[in-house]
Amino acid sequence: MKPKPAIVVYFVISLILSLPLLFFFFCFKTNTYTPPDENPISDLRIRPGYTSYKTYIQRQLNKTLNPKLRKIWTTRDWDRKIQVFADFFQVLKQKNLLLNESKALCIGARVGQEVEALRRIGVSDSVGMDLVPYPPLVVKGDFHHQPFDDGTFDFEFSNVFDHALFPDKFVGEIERTLKPGGICVLHVALSRRADKYSANDLFSVKPLVNLFTNSKVVHVRKVDGFGLDTEVVFRKTAKKDQEVIRGP
Secondary structure, three states: OOOOHHHHHHHHHHHHHHHHHHHHHHHHHHOOOOOHHHOOOOOEEEOOOOOOHHHHHHHHHHHHOOHHHHHHHHOOOHHHHHHHHHHHHHHHHHOOOOOOOOOEEEEOOOOOHHHHHHHHOOOOOEEEEEOOOEOOOEEEOEOOEOOOOOOOEEEEEEOOHHHOOOHHHHHHHHHHHEEEEEEEEEEEOOOOOOOOOOOEEEOOOHHHHHHOOOEEEEEEEEEEEOOEEEEEEEEEOOHHHHHHHHOO
């Protein structure tokens, strides 16, 4: 039995009328906005899941206060890590980026192996900062809000950039507390995912360069530092240079 002409006409008209709606749906689906921090092509991604700053701090404390980890850090890992840090710092001394007279800060220092390494190679005015103090090497402090005055340090080192929930504040505090001409050294992971306590993932050096608005890159080199593969060194620009960069 042949379909009635009226039914065929109705079907064709319905199909034609539905085409704009299908086109709109397709365009909306493919152009849906993705927040920058979750954009898969971003080279710096903030990990989701933190409902408040308090929950973020508590997660960081879960690692810092883990009794098994603290025992490892202060026993079998103690001398091994100090030697590795000392080797890193000796290279920086050879490049005149670190001096015995430097006032140095280690950010996110846990129990202070890097501080001890600095002191052993002659940088005696060195201190660490972490959420949990470890006297006499490490004082209490949040790297998003350093407890130090502007222009306090000649040298700042950190291998915990991946733990920063607010990378801009992390870097801003470094630049605030560094003296003009001061050196910041970061060890970061670019070619591998950081640990489960990390708050961000970094996939190139470019985001760091963009964040350090008052500093210039000194060098970038490959390292093997406890799961971190890249060393990035910045020098804070002098005040007159900052004025040129910022403009009138």
